[in-house]
Amino acid sequence: MEWTDEALVLGAAKHGESSVIVELLTRSHGRHKGLVRGGSGGRMRGVMQAGNRVAVTWRGRLAEHLGTATLELIDANAASVLSDPTRLLALASLCAVASTALPEREAHPEVFLGALPVIALLRDDATDITHIAAALVYWELGVLGALGYGLDLTSCAVTGQTDDLAYVSPRTGRAVSRAGAGEYAERLLKLPVLTDPTPDGMLAGFDLTGYFLERSIYVPNRMRLPPARDRFLALLRR
Amino acid sequence: MAAPVISPEIDGLIQLLAKLPGLGPRSARRATLHLLKKGPSAMEPLARALTEAARNIKPCGVCGNLDTVDPCHICTDPRRDPAILCVVEEVADLWALERAAYKGRYHILGGVLSALDGVGPDDLNIASLIDRASRPEVSEVILAMNATVDGQTTAHYITDRLKDAGVTVTSLAHGVPMGGELDYLDDGTLTTALRARRPF
16 A cells, blocks of 8 residues: 655664664654665665655555655755754654654644644744744643643633633643632642743743643653653753 | 585575675675685685784773774874864764864764664763863864764753863864755755855
């Protein structure tokens, strides 16, 4: 069988002397791997950098086979951020979360489509890192939602009001307003204002998504949040 | 049952050669036949060289280079500038830079940070690099990592770790190669070259 799709490269591991196994976040086929023959050669090495947007053709005798992939570069996203440590780590964090949180071969087009504007912001030198961080928090919330662990941030779980939402219940993932939190405020997770991001607010945002990613996806699968994400947050904290 | 066409000794040699990079079973058979044809005049020096290498070559305790002495010849060469330290991923990169007539000293990391392969800072020779760079005789550290996401992530991580070492941190330029024609360059190289443009 054969299909063509567009994808973001998540990583590539050497296989034998000249081939690589590339890991992709495709638009319609989810996180998918494929063998790229001659992929470790000079011409293809640049294409298979994490974050690059590619056109992929996958072929395999059976759908469950690893199959072979041929890639054609659409956007050299990695090259645009190589010189900026924060943007590079943000890109690495996005790719690492997609690579570890998403199940293989389960289509989540919204995760792929949600990653494109984040990468567009990363490539835009005029965008400050707080706005990039906000976009990344949004994307991680989208990952949680796509996997069935979405947070309900539309109204207060206690009072039902839709304004002054400041917290999230760590148990239910529902928003709680300042009035509704009352004496429980200390035990709730902070809900940042993503539409008007601040550096501290974005760190709270990553704490929020990190908590639910860890609880719902990583801990049940005996994994931990990717080190690339930790390094990005460490850089943001400074 | 018919006797095997190839004797176990020859087959063993083919199997061993086939494990080397660049050689598959077919080319290993060709190399074996070539050696057998040349006889002891080709095989014995090769066997001696391999035995010598296995017995004497070890990683340098200072920079990580492979040599018969520890510290290696590069680390003890008085003609080399001790003020400049060039950080590379592997020994192959050191050999490549030697072709560029670089006259400083080296530090070999032994790889790069990699999320996919699970390589963290503790798996690389970063602590010894910080220690070397903090010595008073070192004034510049050149980060000569590959222009890949993992290579540059490692370079930024080291830059961060070196901020208290009191050294100038530089990196190799990325862009148009010698003899390169713009029309044939990939998008990534062109993007990097444009971003790294300089007054002319």
